[in-house]
Amino acid sequence: MNLERIDQIIDKHNAEPSSLIQVLLEIQSENHWLPRQALERVSQRLEVPYTRIQHIATFYKAFSLVPKGKHEINICMGTACHVRGAPRILDSIQDLTGIKPGETDLDLKFSLETVNCLGCCALGPVVEIDGKTHGNLAPGKTADVIKNYE
Amino acid sequence: MSQIQLQIDGKEIKAREGMTVLEAAREAGIYIPTLCHHEKLEPFGGCRLCLVEATVRNRTNLVVSCVYPVQENVVVRTRSEKVDRIRKTILELLLAHAPDSMVLQELAREYGAEPDRFEKESSFCIHCGLCVRYCAEVKGKHAIGFIDRGIRKEISFIPEIAAKECAACKECFPLCPTSYLQSVFVLTEALAASTQDL
Numbered sequence: 519m520n521l522e523r524i525d526q527i528i529d530k531h532n533a534e535p536s537s538l539i540q541v542l543l544e545i546q547s548e549n550h551w552l553p554r555q556a557l558e559r560v561s562q563r564l565e566v567p568y569t570r571i572q573h574i575a576t577f578y579k580a581f582s583l584v585p586k587g588k589h590e591i592n593i594c595m596g597t598a599c600h601v602r603g604a605p606r607i608l609d610s611i612q613d614l615t616g617i618k619p620g621e622t623d624l625d626l627k628f629s630l631e632t633v634n635c636l637g638c639c640a641l642g643p644v645v646e647i648d649g650k651t652h653g654n655l656a657p658g659k660t661a662d663v664i665k666n667y668e
Numbered sequence: 669m670s671q672i673q674l675q676i677d678g679k680e681i682k683a684r685e686g687m688t689v690l691e692a693a694r695e696a697g698i699y700i701p702t703l704c705h706h707e708k709l710e711p712f713g714g715c716r717l718c719l720v721e722a723t724v725r726n727r728t729n730l731v732v733s734c735v736y737p738v739q740e741n742v743v744v745r746t747r748s749e750k751v752d753r754i755r756k757t758i759l760e761l762l763l764a765h766a767p768d769s770m771v772l773q774e775l776a777r778e779y780g781a782e783p784d785r786f787e788k789e790s791s792f793c794i795h796c797g798l799c800v801r802y803c804a805e806v807k808g809k810h811a812i813g814f815i816d817r818g819i820r821k822e823i824s825f826i827p828e829i830a831a832k833e834c835a836a837c838k839e840c841f842p843l844c845p846t847s848y849l850q851s852v853f854v855l856t857e858a859l860a861a862s863t864q865d866l
Contacts, residue, residue: 569811572826
């Protein structure tokens with residue numbers, strides 16, 4: 519992500535220090551993670567100390583300070599999904615992507631994360647990819663879902 | 669500034685509006701133990717050790733005196749069975765993190781806190797925030813800050829700023845109740861030195 523784009527996002531918020539989290543969220547959603555140069559730029563432009571930005575960026579789980587893949591896969595491991603076979607879905611997705619929960623693949627294509635409930639237990643087992651929910655999955659069906667994301 | 673009349677430990681005290689109970693007590697020479705308080709810094713309310721009993725209109729509450737503003741006719745008790753019991757537990761919990769802190773050991777003796785009550789989990793930092801807040805509020809350098817949250821929260825220097833500012837200052841060092849700050853500084857220095865060679 520280049521600095522011009524970061525400046526654009528900052529300008530959109532009139533470089534208000536109170537918009538810090540909004541600015542960080544927008545960088546996070548476009549770039550999938552927050553590189554150090556980006557944070558330093560935000561710190562300079564918003565006149566917020568770097569320690570404060572670092573505190574906020576490490577506090578919220580929505581922010582990542584390490585590179586994340588283009589597509590974010592969240593597998594529900596909640597009780598309902600668990601009894602409906604979430605562990606087997608997780609196994610099949612691990613085989614397909616070659617990464618474990620919390621990891622990102624080398625091409626920065628996928629990041630895998632387990633979550634504890636997505637709030638739609640009736641659809642279980644549920645996998646959420648880039649905010650889109652895929653319900654009633656079976657280990658045999660995951661490949662069809664994953665291949666839509668390049 | 670209007671005067672406010674209150675009672676602390678049976679003593680009638682006059683305080684100014686906007687003061688905290690802790691400030692009023694200190695001014696009247698009444699001792700309340702604190703770990704995260706510093707007169708040059710904004711109240712933080714992090715250690716909860718300055719907790720006292722405050723009675724307003726016949727209702728008694730436990731309040732944290734360093735962030736509790738003085739009120740007309742409030743009756744404050746800085747020592748009671750309940751207050752001492754809670755302070756004892758707070759100290760026992762803090763001692764699990766920083767067992768060798770002189771400040772904590774001294775307070776533990778006073779309140780009869782058992783240093784081995786909880787399993788040791790030596791993180792050394794008790795999150796009083798003195799170093800972080802002193803650097804930001806008094807010095808305005810922001811060389812050290814908190815990272816992460818909850819049980820993983822810790823202090824962390826920004827190496828680039830620390831390299832420029834800290835050698836001549838180090839004013840936060842004597843503030844730390846556990847000496848953990850010094851070791852974080854030395855570690856940052858060592859890390860910076862070793863990565864320079866790369």
